[in-house]
Amino acid sequence: MRVVATAGQPQAAPLDAFELHEREMPTPGEGDLLVRIDAVSVNPVDTKIRQGAFLPSDQHNVLGWDAAGRVESVGANVEHFAPGDRVYYAGEVERPGCNAEYQLVDARLAAKAPSQLSAEEAAAMPLTALTAWEALFDKLRLSQGDATHRDQTLLIINGAGGVGSIAIQLARQLTGIKVIATASRDTSAEWCRRLGAHEVVDHHDLVANMQQAGHEQVDYIFNCHDIGDHWNNMVTLIRPLGHIVAIAETQKPVDLNALQGKAVTFSWEFMFARPLHGADIAHQGQILATLAAHFDAGRLRSTLSDIVGPLTPANLGEAHRRLETGHTTGKLVLGAMPAS
Amino acid sequence: MRVVATAGQPQAAPLDAFELHEREMPTPGEGDLLVRIDAVSVNPVDTKIRQGAFLPSDQHNVLGWDAAGRVESVGANVEHFAPGDRVYYAGEVERPGCNAEYQLVDARLAAKAPSQLSAEEAAAMPLTALTAWEALFDKLRLSQGDATHRDQTLLIINGAGGVGSIAIQLARQLTGIKVIATASRDTSAEWCRRLGAHEVVDHHDLVANMQQAGHEQVDYIFNCHDIGDHWNNMVTLIRPLGHIVAIAETQKPVDLNALQGKAVTFSWEFMFARPLHGADIAHQGQILATLAAHFDAGRLRSTLSDIVGPLTPANLGEAHRRLETGHTTGKLVLGAMPAS
Numbered sequence: 185m186r187v188v189a190t191a192g193q194p195q196a197a198p199l200d201a202f203e204l205h206e207r208e209m210p211t212p213g214e215g216d217l218l219v220r221i222d223a224v225s226v227n228p229v230d231t232k233i234r235q236g237a238f239l240p241s242d243q244h245n246v247l248g249w250d251a252a253g254r255v256e257s258v259g260a261n262v263e264h265f266a267p268g269d270r271v272y273y274a275g276e277v278e279r280p281g282c283n284a285e286y287q288l289v290d291a292r293l294a295a296k297a298p299s300q301l302s303a304e305e306a307a308a309m310p311l312t313a314l315t316a317w318e319a320l321f322d323k324l325r326l327s328q329g330d331a332t333h334r335d336q337t338l339l340i341i342n343g344a345g346g347v348g349s350i351a352i353q354l355a356r357q358l359t360g361i362k363v364i365a366t367a368s369r370d371t372s373a374e375w376c377r378r379l380g381a382h383e384v385v386d387h388h389d390l391v392a393n394m395q396q397a398g399h400e401q402v403d404y405i406f407n408c409h410d411i412g413d414h415w416n417n418m419v420t421l422i423r424p425l426g427h428i429v430a431i432a433e434t435q436k437p438v439d440l441n442a443l444q445g446k447a448v449t450f451s452w453e454f455m456f457a458r459p460l461h462g463a464d465i466a467h468q469g470q471i472l473a474t475l476a477a478h479f480d481a482g483r484l485r486s487t488l489s490d491i492v493g494p495l496t497p498a499n500l501g502e503a504h505r506r507l508e509t510g511h512t513t514g515k516l517v518l519g520a521m522p523a524s
Numbered sequence: 525m526r527v528v529a530t531a532g533q534p535q536a537a538p539l540d541a542f543e544l545h546e547r548e549m550p551t552p553g554e555g556d557l558l559v560r561i562d563a564v565s566v567n568p569v570d571t572k573i574r575q576g577a578f579l580p581s582d583q584h585n586v587l588g589w590d591a592a593g594r595v596e597s598v599g600a601n602v603e604h605f606a607p608g609d610r611v612y613y614a615g616e617v618e619r620p621g622c623n624a625e626y627q628l629v630d631a632r633l634a635a636k637a638p639s640q641l642s643a644e645e646a647a648a649m650p651l652t653a654l655t656a657w658e659a660l661f662d663k664l665r666l667s668q669g670d671a672t673h674r675d676q677t678l679l680i681i682n683g684a685g686g687v688g689s690i691a692i693q694l695a696r697q698l699t700g701i702k703v704i705a706t707a708s709r710d711t712s713a714e715w716c717r718r719l720g721a722h723e724v725v726d727h728h729d730l731v732a733n734m735q736q737a738g739h740e741q742v743d744y745i746f747n748c749h750d751i752g753d754h755w756n757n758m759v760t761l762i763r764p765l766g767h768i769v770a771i772a773e774t775q776k777p778v779d780l781n782a783l784q785g786k787a788v789t790f791s792w793e794f795m796f797a798r799p800l801h802g803a804d805i806a807h808q809g810q811i812l813a814t815l816a817a818h819f820d821a822g823r824l825r826s827t828l829s830d831i832v833g834p835l836t837p838a839n840l841g842e843a844h845r846r847l848e849t850g851h852t853t854g855k856l857v858l859g860a861m862p863a864s
Contacts, residue, residue, distance in 0.1 A: 323789065423803075424801035424803045425797060425803050433781040433784050434781065437777065440751070440774075440778055440780055440790070441773040441774065443792055444773050444794055445794060445800070446797055447791075447792050449663065449789060449790070450780070450789070451787075451789040451790075452783055453787055454785060457785065457786055457787035460785075461763075463763075463764045
């Protein structure tokens with residue numbers, strides 16, 4: 185089978201380092217699915233690993249952990265999937281990625297893809313939707329339903345990014361909370377409103393903008409941006425006994441003591457923590473199945489913003505380049521590899 | 525009425541700065557109790573404020589936020605208390621403390637004292653028990669009952685201190701979790717065991733000691749010590765998706781990023797956050813009422829370790845001195861002021 189890989193170790197590989205390689209077709213382990221890839225999406229984890237973060241190893245020059253495809257074959261112990269099933273999943277960052285014709289994935293991490301979504305629309309969702317779901321419902325423990333959060337407010341920092349775009353929808357569609365998203369450009373602000381944000385504020389001078397909008401404090405903050413950039417803003421804006429969840433580490437010093445006087449809780453969300461540590465990983469397949477039902481019922485929609493093209497070295501480099509600008513809205517997707 | 529106060533502003537007042545002063549008898553506001561103080565206890569918040577922390581003001585030279593006493597009179601809107609009731613409470617750090625003959629307290633922050641405890645035994649408990657309760661049940665969200673935490677482990681760092689001593693009991697008596705407490709001296713280790721700790725480990729070289737005891741990781745950590753001293757230990761010992769709660773800020777730098785890979789949650793517990801910010805403060809009176817029932821049923825016992833003497837300037841200075849050594853087990857208490 186063919187893969188799109190960086191040459192050798194991925195440390196600090198440039199954008200044009202992607203090449204076509206031939207690999208042996210992998211054989212599913214007893215709990216695995218072998219999936220023929222129909223579409224993939226790119227995420228910051230890809231560009232970070234391409235630049236040498238996390239787990240550099242020979243295997244990791246096949247990046248990509250967000251896919252939709254069709255089951256080609258299943259391992260001996262797999263019960264709920266059969267060849268031909270359309271599936272979607274993020275997978276696990278310790279195994280080779282989905283920038284390939286075929287990929288293995290632990291069946292517990294996958295779910296049947298939403299039937300109303302194209303492969304490209306489905307491939308846009310798993311990593312960010314799992315992240316947003318775990319952040320909102322496992323970490324912040326928001327209740328689904330209208331009643332509990334009627335008088336509460338959630339601030340989503342970087343609302344137009346991949347995670348923010350599905351977080352806005354999940355919070356708006358599944359809870360009764362007021363959703364405030366940050367965005368600074370007209371197009372990204374409009375994107376957030378269309379996804380369901382009740383209000384959009386500019387993240388430049390965030391505290392002043394929040395106060396001007398009548399929000400001295402919020403009950404919850406979901407920070408989808410470098411936590412160092414907004415640490416002091418979060419300290420000011422979070423209410424006493426409030427809860428912050430974040431996904432992006434920082435190189436800037438942050439003063440954890442500053443949250444003490446308000447007795448605040450700070451949670452890290454990291455989607456790959458479950459598969460990396462083998463912690464109840466079936467939870468992620470279950471979340472994806474629940475999300476698929478919401479997509480098919482029209483309660484959620486794909487955050488796909490652009491299909492860069494089929495999965496080729498040049499298109500993958502272009503998707504990485506655009507992601508690294510930090511100005512993409514929603515998700516960038518690539519289709520299946522062209523026939524050889 | 526007489527009070528034991530530091531002369532003037534409390535900034536950096538030495539241990540011998542306490543003096544007897546005469547103050548006007550205060551008049552209860554509509555939601556207040558006027559309480560005749562029978563016993564008080566000392567906590568790190570007292571020594572910190574004496575040294576100039578938090579909220580220096582003229583009022584704050586009467587320290588002490590842990591008391592048992594009898595209701596002398598009640599405000600117009602107080603419903604559930606009557607003169608003569610024995611009460612106990614921590615109160616709120618923005619109002620004058622309990623190192624006095626009489627004190628005002630918001631009735632919502634108080635409860636009837638456990639009937640089976642002496643005034644000294646009761647005065648030892650409110651601040652630390654509220655802290656431990658909120659940390660275990662509101663922050664870590666431990667379930668009461670035997671089933672949920674049967675296979676889980678809670679590490680309590682500084683188990684023999686004031687908060688640790690009641691946290692051990694609450695976790696052991698009200699949940700089915702395995703409780704590991706840290707202590708380094710024979711007397712404090714024995715104290716932790718008597719309070720119900722399943723195991724005690726030395727906090728010097730904590731990770732190695734935990735591994736030797738067969739605990740590579742724990743589900744929950746309640747850190748009752750400077751978080752900087754044990755930050756790296758906590759990063760190593762907390763399980764993926766685990767939860768840490770802490771009460772003591774640090775002057776040392778801590779690397780919040782280090783908890784990201786395990787997707788850990790970190791909560792600050794600060795008992796005075798509710799009264800300071802007016803956040804559902806009746807919660808604290810309710811907790812104290814629940815605790816009183818547990819004390820009276822014999823499920824919990826007072827962590828009083830020594831009665832320093834009656835409330836005099838010299839005895840209060842001595843209590844502060846002993847607390848500042850960092851080697852007290854349980855709680856130090858002072859009795860009522862001697863008759864003038």
